[in-house]
Amino acid sequence: MMKSKKSYHHGDLRKTLLDAATMIIREGGVETLSIRKLADQVGVSRTAPYHHFKDKNELLCAIAEQGFLLQDQAVKKIPAQYPSLAPAALFEQYVLAYIRFANEQPETYDLMFGREIWKTGTPTDSLKVISKSSFRIWVEWIDELKEKNLFNQEEPTLRIAQASWAALHGLCRLFNDGIYVNRDDLEAIATTTVHMLIQTSE
């Protein structure tokens, strides 16, 4: 149970690997993470990580999981933070918080929702669970706002949640990838999106 760095058994390697890998990804993206470099940086042999993660894929999934937890946490505190805000304004804050996360840690966000895990790789069961529950938070939120007449009552809540999340997600990718826009316009576009999404009630 020692954490001394000189012992043959590291004692805490799994967590150390996770943290170091998270850092590498945060700074340079998924493709700058190689198991070998990671092992080297942590001071362990190339194949040592394979006793804690079956795959590179599993490592990535574990990191993505932490990303989801972080994002959930950052977004969950919004209601308590703005207790006296009208539904529409609150929704905007919610959206901004979501986008801020994606903007502050773009590489983590890309990993969480990116091709590397979900298409090229294979999402872990536990990652699937966490991501679904993260989405459920969103659905519940939409449901509350729908009851306050922020959205069209005739559309099913799930559809609204999917559509609005997709809009949000597209927005994040928009300046995460920097294809059609520079990041400075972020807030402006986000606000426009919010205005377009919510009911233009009188």
Add this chain to the structure above:
Amino acid sequence: MMKSKKSYHHGDLRKTLLDAATMIIREGGVETLSIRKLADQVGVSRTAPYHHFKDKNELLCAIAEQGFLLQDQAVKKIPAQYPSLAPAALFEQYVLAYIRFANEQPETYDLMFGREIWKTGTPTDSLKVISKSSFRIWVEWIDELKEKNLFNQEEPTLRIAQASWAALHGLCRLFNDGIYVNRDDLEAIATTTVHMLIQTSE
């Protein structure tokens, strides 16, 4: 100028490479494309492609360019195809056409807007030009629809275009990646998105 397959000089290698690479990506995604396998499949040595494309990156950009051209073409013919449709319904068709392209050729779409080129790699100048012009088509479309009162007049056209495209793009990724939804619900969610985006006028 011969196209015989036995001559030392291939004569048409660039196009052959482009086509073969496009096929490989279409079937298995970017990460299944390796220069070596590609060269092998075309019947040429590993480094032959480097005399027609400086980089793997340049090859990918060239393929992405063709993707943009294809998409533009598929989407441009929509207005002529539905001459008597009301603006809102026409917009919906436009959206559906866009999504259909992303849905039918998900790997090409992912390449066109994906991280591989825009973040990990370096988009070619000519790719940048084509993608911008592709977006401009969208902006002009939005502008026309805005004049027909489909969107809030107070928002700048560019903002509406960015926001709506982002929503569309997010939608495409939503089932391209299969994170939060199964592809069967595609049309339903798309329709919901359209309804949310356009002005609930009367």
Add this chain to the structure above:
DNA sequence: CAAGCAATCTTGACACTGTCAAAATAGAAT
């Protein structure tokens, strides 16, 4: 306290990748 067991870590190896440098080949221009 000793022996054995299981967890952990290391070394070696393999197949694969992108790409550079130098040599070989063929067609075009002189």
Add this chain to the structure above:
DNA sequence: ATTCTATTTTGACAGTGTCAAGATTGCTTG
């Protein structure tokens, strides 16, 4: 016919993920 140039090839290097076999350690049981 000879030179020049565009094209293609072979050889090489550094890097990757990961499997198999061996080494080392700490924990558990007798």
